[in-house]
Amino acid sequence: xxxxxxxPRHKITKRGQNVTFRCDPISxxxxxxxxxxxxxxxxxxxxxxxxxxxxxxxxxxxxxFSAERPKGSFSTLEIQRTEQGDSAMYLCASSLAPRDRGxxxxxxxxxxxxxx
Amino acid sequence: AQxxxxxxxxxxxxxxxxxxxxxxxxxxxxxxxxxxxxQPPSRQMILVIRQEAYKQQNATENRFSVNFQKAAKSFSLxxxxxxxxxxxxxxxxxxxxxxYGGSQGNLIFGKGTKLSVKP
Numbered sequence: 001x002x003x004x005x006x007x008p009r010h011k012i013t014k015r016g017q018n019v020t021f022r023c024d025p026i027s028x029x030x031x032x033x034x035x036x037x038x039x040x041x042x043x044x045x046x047x048x049x050x051x052x053x054x055x056x057x058x059x060x061x062x063x064x065f066s067a068e069r070p071k072g073s074f075s076t077l078e079i080q081r082t083e084q085g086d087s088a089m090y091l092c093a094s095s096l097a098p099r100d101r102g103x104x105x106x107x108x109x110x111x112x113x114x115x116x
Numbered sequence: 117a118q119x120x121x122x123x124x125x126x127x128x129x130x131x132x133x134x135x136x137x138x139x140x141x142x143x144x145x146x147x148x149x150x151x152x153x154x155q156p157p158s159r160q161m162i163l164v165i166r167q168e169a170y171k172q173q174n175a176t177e178n179r180f181s182v183n184f185q186k187a188a189k190s191f192s193l194x195x196x197x198x199x200x201x202x203x204x205x206x207x208x209x210x211x212x213x214x215x216y217g218g219s220q221g222n223l224i225f226g227k228g229t230k231l232s233v234k235p
Contacts, residue, residue, distance in 0.1 A: 004160075033222060042120075042207050042225030043161075056222070091161070095221070103221055107153075107161040 004108035006092050012114045013082055020078045021111045025094030032075050033105060034067060035091040036060065043091050049075060050097060082115045089113075118143045120210050122226035129198045130234050136183075137193045137229050139208030147213035150184065150191045151223070156204040164206070167191065169213075195231075203233045 005024045013019050025032050030051050035043035046065070048056045051072035061067075064083075069075040079086055089112050093105040119142045129135035141150070152164040167175045167184050174182050179199075183192045195202055209223040 031221065035223075040227065042209075042227050043223070044225070045222035048222055058222075093223075104151075104163055104166065105221075105223060106163075109160040 004092055004094050004106050006090075006108040006111050008111055009109060010112045010114075012116065015084060015115055016081055018078065018080045019082060019113065020076055021090055021092075021113075023075045023077070023092030023094075023108055025074070025092070026106055028096070029094035029106070030072065030097050031095045031103070032069055033093040033095075034075070034077055035093065037089040037091055037110070038087075046077075046090075079113075082113075084115045087113055087115045118145070118148075118210050118212070118224050120208050120224055120226040122208055122229050124229045125227070126230045126232070128232045128234060129195070129202075131198055131200060133198055134194060134196045135198055135231065137195075137206050137208075137231065139191045139193070139226060141189050141191065141208070141210050143189070143210065145212055149211045149213065150182075151209040151211070152180070152182070152191075152193045153207045153209060153225075154202075154204045155207065155228070156201075161207070165193065198233050200233050200235060203231055205230050 007022045032049045034046040037043040045058050046061050047067050049069040064080045067077045089110040091110045092108040095103045095105045121140045148169045150167045153161045154164050155161045165177045179196045181194045205228045207228045208226040
């Protein structure tokens, strides 16, 4: 396993269009996180899955955003009716569920979204 | 709510010298984890070092070490013998302990410090 992968790496879209990103976590990891990183800022948490269940959403995740993780493997993040403010790097991370105080998160390379 | 503050937007160090990056955090919890992540230009974020709040001993990973002051809520990163490959954004991050149950383990990041290494 080569780590967390994300596709596409870059996406340019026009305002109002829908976009979908994919994240493939490390195969044995049952937790998957989505973060958003804007220029000059640290990543901000969006949502989190344990297996196929979406267990937590940030208030940053407006109703235009939806995330899925069918069968507890890869995950998709969809943004509907994109706005210029959605332009950011979208990061995915995966981890094992911590049983003994572990659970470090491993990050993917990110998808850079530009909304024109 | 927990917050993480990195007060140095940019730092510079001469190759082979030592540099310290600062981080402070605010929390009412007593059990948590602290991390330093490195994000090279156009490359993915990688974990540099982690510290469990219940451990008094400062974590060390090769040339990287931390100074964890729990009472002061301070968590600085020291990079010794700096190398050109150390140039990157460095993020300090906080995570609640799973034992609290309320948090599901998402990381809370600071704004980052851009480290430049001069040859």
